[in-house]
Amino acid sequence: MKFYSIFLGLICSFFFFSCKSSGEAESDKIKTESLQPDWVSKVGSKDFKLREKVYYVNDYVAKMDSKVLNTEAIQKAIDVCAANGGGTVSFKPGIYLTGSVFIKEGVHFQIPKGVEIRGSEDIKDYPEIDTRIAGVEMKWPAALINVRNQKNVIIDGDGLVNGQGKVFWDYYWDLRKEYEPKGLRWIVDYDAKRPRTFLISNSEDVKLKQINIQKAGFWTVQILYSNHITVDGITIRNNIDGHGPSTDGVDIDSSKWILVQNCDIDCNDDNFCLKAGRDWDGLRVNRSTEYIVVRDCIARQGSGLLTIGSETSGSIRHVYASNIRGNGTKNGLNIKSATTRGGTVEDIYLENIKMDSVRTFIEVSMNWNPSYSYSKLPDGYDRDSIPLRWKKMLRHVEPRSKGIPKFQNITLYNIDVDGAKRAINVNGLNSSYVENINLKDVHIQAETAGQINYSKNWNLQNVTIETDDNSKLKIENSPGVTFSDSLYVNSQ
Numbered sequence: 001m002k003f004y005s006i007f008l009g010l011i012c013s014f015f016f017f018s019c020k021s022s023g024e025a026e027s028d029k030i031k032t033e034s035l036q037p038d039w040v041s042k043v044g045s046k047d048f049k050l051r052e053k054v055y056y057v058n059d060y061v062a063k064m065d066s067k068v069l070n071t072e073a074i075q076k077a078i079d080v081c082a083a084n085g086g087g088t089v090s091f092k093p094g095i096y097l098t099g100s101v102f103i104k105e106g107v108h109f110q111i112p113k114g115v116e117i118r119g120s121e122d123i124k125d126y127p128e129i130d131t132r133i134a135g136v137e138m139k140w141p142a143a144l145i146n147v148r149n150q151k152n153v154i155i156d157g158d159g160l161v162n163g164q165g166k167v168f169w170d171y172y173w174d175l176r177k178e179y180e181p182k183g184l185r186w187i188v189d190y191d192a193k194r195p196r197t198f199l200i201s202n203s204e205d206v207k208l209k210q211i212n213i214q215k216a217g218f219w220t221v222q223i224l225y226s227n228h229i230t231v232d233g234i235t236i237r238n239n240i241d242g243h244g245p246s247t248d249g250v251d252i253d254s255s256k257w258i259l260v261q262n263c264d265i266d267c268n269d270d271n272f273c274l275k276a277g278r279d280w281d282g283l284r285v286n287r288s289t290e291y292i293v294v295r296d297c298i299a300r301q302g303s304g305l306l307t308i309g310s311e312t313s314g315s316i317r318h319v320y321a322s323n324i325r326g327n328g329t330k331n332g333l334n335i336k337s338a339t340t341r342g343g344t345v346e347d348i349y350l351e352n353i354k355m356d357s358v359r360t361f362i363e364v365s366m367n368w369n370p371s372y373s374y375s376k377l378p379d380g381y382d383r384d385s386i387p388l389r390w391k392k393m394l395r396h397v398e399p400r401s402k403g404i405p406k407f408q409n410i411t412l413y414n415i416d417v418d419g420a421k422r423a424i425n426v427n428g429l430n431s432s433y434v435e436n437i438n439l440k441d442v443h444i445q446a447e448t449a450g451q452i453n454y455s456k457n458w459n460l461q462n463v464t465i466e467t468d469d470n471s472k473l474k475i476e477n478s479p480g481v482t483f484s485d486s487l488y489v490n491s492q
Helices: 003-011 038-042 071-083 166-182 185-191 279-285 388-394
Strands: 054-056 087-090 094-098 101-103 107-110 115-119 128-133 136-141 145-148 151-156 160-162 198-201 204-209 212-214 221-224 227-232 235-237 250-253 256-261 264-266 272-275 289-299 306-308 316-327 331-336 344-356 360-365 406-427 434-453 455-467 474-476 488-490
Touching (some): 054 071, 136 279, 136 388, 250 256, 360 434
Parallel strands (some): 087 107, 145 198, 151 204, 198 221, 235 264, 250 272, 256 289, 272 306, 289 316, 406 434, 434 474, 455 488
């Protein structure tokens, strides 16, 4: 039996473990403390009422045919509903092919069971809008379903939204093969224009609930420049028919007071991700992500149970994640940035986390993915004729010290990790240490221990690391970071 299992009776949480023995009264169960901050109760959409009148898209469809675009009919139903004071826009059972549609204030956009909304496979059916992609403001195709500059909107139902994204995945990989030999890896993701599935932008009091989503062409749900948004009970399956690049689950981007709960995400990039702008353009915008709650969720295949970055320029703080199970997710807590990003990541709380079959539980880097993170124009290109988005990416941050990120004040409590490749991989900079990390009741079983470099002031309580190779953490340039021998457990 693995060593950490002897602690289960002491560190059980209400979500993952039952401490009740035979004949034991419910009131006798051991209660655990919680790190939940006071502000948690204030996140998410506020309550509001909408009119009950229903407008069926079918009343505006000339002919029901799953191969004919229904964009105009869907938009017409939304527009009529909004013009008449709001209500519900719904569908009768069937398949509806569409390009971008735009939900308006006071509209309940309902996708009932038996309804499948399919995204067009032609990028021309997604009109370009002013938005932000991967931390840079630019022109980009609208999402399949958009809420822009609106309030009091509900999108829900037991139906399916199918992004039909494979054509866009293939386009990205083909362009990357063309760009990489030219020294243009850093711009591929911005030139390969692909549609998001849901975009909530510059909006407030929006609820996205229950929806089943699959095969996003790009990010699945982006919450941008918005506040008081609730994402509740959505299911994402983006790894059908392949593994699409950048098919993030939920991206919270320079937004505040956001609640994400009861979600089940299988994707091929970050499952739950917090962003706040990239490099010069992100520092120019300077909008933070704050007061974020992610709870009671499942993260399946993907790059991060909770990812912070790599776009950190506007700063990310006041984050609480609890009761999340990771099954096959690459990383647990993944904090990443680069020396051109800047911004501060701080006041981060994770508790009641259980993960199995992961790559690394704690992954922290201030110099993440250099071939993508740092922009350099190869010889032979005229700076005056390149696209504006290229110019933004190439503009230097001055002074350079403004581009150095800061990570501090991170707490992890009641964590159980089994089957990891590596326990911890934390790498700060000699000019910016990863500071004030608190681990309490944390138990990790991994093939190898990993490393900590350029970090300081770690506080450990009831922490164990069991490794298959009996290794210990390699700790360098890290004052105040000490893992005593008693914390390491031999697997044999």
